[in-house]
Amino acid sequence: MADNGRVPTNSKTATPAPARRRELLATAAEVFAAQGYNATTVRRIADEAGLLAGSLYYHFDSKESMLDEILSAFLDELWAGYDAVLAAGRGPRETLEALVTESFREIDRHRPAVAIYQKESRHLAAQPRFAYLAESQRKFEKLWLGTLERGVAGGDFRADLDVRLTYRFVRDTVWVAASWYRPGGRHRPEEIARQYLSMVLDGIAVRT
Amino acid sequence: MADNGRVPTNSKTATPAPARRRELLATAAEVFAAQGYNATTVRRIADEAGLLAGSLYYHFDSKESMLDEILSAFLDELWAGYDAVLAAGRGPRETLEALVTESFREIDRHRPAVAIYQKESRHLAAQPRFAYLAESQRKFEKLWLGTLERGVAGGDFRADLDVRLTYRFVRDTVWVAASWYRPGGRHRPEEIARQYLSMVLDGIAVRT
DNA sequence: CTCCTTCCCTAACAAGTGTTAGGTAGGTTA
DNA sequence: TAACCTACCTAACACTTGTTAGGGAAGGAG
The missing domain is CATH 1.10.357.10 (Tetracycline Repressor, domain 2)
Structure with a gap:
């Protein structure tokens, strides 16, 4: 992986399954691209991914x-x-x-x-x-x-x-x-x- | 703000002065373009224009x-x-x-x-x-x-x-x-x- | 002087925002 | 069996958002 000088924020506890992570990131990216980042609510992402808004924070900080x-x-x-x-x-x-x-x-x-x-x-x-x-x-x-x-x-x-x-x-x-x-x-x-x-x-x- | 020889209109129009309107629209457009429409708050536009958020609604519906x-x-x-x-x-x-x-x-x-x-x-x-x-x-x-x-x-x-x-x-x-x-x-x-x-x-x- | 219009402010509202603490079902391990 | 971990839900929090009702200063018109 090439480094662009940024430290990957890998917080939380033991990291959640990276497969699920990538899955969620893919749908998030899709919604961000379609509606714009600011116009996209975290509830919308969760809805699209089939879970509730709060649950996203198990996988991501913000x-x-x-x-x-x-x-x-x-x-x-x-x-x-x-x-x-x-x-x-x-x-x-x-x-x-x-x-x-x-x-x-x-x-x-x-x-x-x-x-x-x-x-x-x-x-x-x-x-x-x-x-x-x-x-x-x-x-x-x-x-x-x-x-x-x-x-x-x-x-x-x-x-x-x-x-x-x-x-x-x-x-x-x-x-x-x-x-x-x-x-x-x-x-x-x-x-x-x-x-x-x-x-x-x-x-x-x-x-x- | 590049254009128009500004006219101190005293025209008795029922609607607000169109000169002020255009002025406000120009700054709004500038902020929208810089930050994106959804990321732009109406308070930011007002701030940039030198008045308060509520006052914008004297000139515009929304x-x-x-x-x-x-x-x-x-x-x-x-x-x-x-x-x-x-x-x-x-x-x-x-x-x-x-x-x-x-x-x-x-x-x-x-x-x-x-x-x-x-x-x-x-x-x-x-x-x-x-x-x-x-x-x-x-x-x-x-x-x-x-x-x-x-x-x-x-x-x-x-x-x-x-x-x-x-x-x-x-x-x-x-x-x-x-x-x-x-x-x-x-x-x-x-x-x-x-x-x-x-x-x-x-x-x-x-x-x- | 008073009346009236223009333009702005004050102060709040209701809805929606990102985020969090705590709980829980289900599977895995010991 | 019990302990533990993963992945989610529930229910709320603090804050920001667009918007509105009402008031008030300035100035021209009568």
Whole structure:
């Protein structure tokens, strides 16, 4: 498990069955993603999971710690994937392709978490508990911006585009896919990545 | 608070002064955009506006009606702009360019409203009061999808891309710009639109 | 002067919020 | 058998939420 610098809050007594934990976290993530974190009541989560509100506190310290666990688990896995991509030491264009593909795979696996991250990370990052969100964002920017800049320097990418704007466009378009992507739908994540890369690399206009 | 030469209205209207109304709506939109609608308390809005919570109810029926007014005002102006673009009767590529440019102009003018729309529209559209959000979304899809399909049929756009996927990418990337765009920043909306169009039409890869 | 409108405040309400202390059925272990 | 642990429920707590009724200061109109 990759570490993002945060201590996992593992309180209570002897830990409850991790299987049930993951189950509850999955439904919580689903509700958080659908309704928003603040709009979601802990009673609603319990209702969806088939138990009563108070019973959730046998498994978790608080509503916030559920959110925390959902987001950090996602980020840990995301960065594990990214680090593997970087370790391959490919050129800028291939790295970008691999990063995009990896991102869509993560959306496929952590769709609710990505949706929550997308909606809430900005104002969560202000809280000390979620400081790792801000740190992750910085690493994220460094990674993608660096890849784009290497590509421009190496002649792979156009030099007449504002790299920072391009970075934002690329980043956002990848992640907002979580808002409409449905696992098991018509498109596999790799196919979505392929189409997206084709569009962003070569454009949608017919070449004359 | 960027606009309007403020008029010290002494108009004897039965309803409260519309100038004050707009002022309060502007700060409400700002807070909604920053914290999310549900996470925003009516006391926080009042605090930001320099009055007490109860006093807001002299101007508005409810917290929800503030949100309603913010969103519908934005959508009215947005569609006025889009209709003007369509009335020009241009070809697919020029229409797409005009639509994108117009969208970034709307982000410039209604940034908080766009950010709120982006975050909340999905689960708001279920409520009957906000049914117009769903309707607007349908019109939106018809408009953009139609433009893309005409472009493919006319040979302006590539035929080997999934039109529906392309539509989603284009749509999302335009609107999420509201999350990082700051009016008065380095980039004018027209410049952002130009860069974005260049990227999406011709791609970021160097042509070989 | 008095009347009236505009705009805000005071002070509370009822409903809903996250959370907790203590209890309990059922299975596992000794 | 008894002791123990897991996973849940019951029933409430303290607090925050959106909202409202009534009052009052300021200022123009008669």
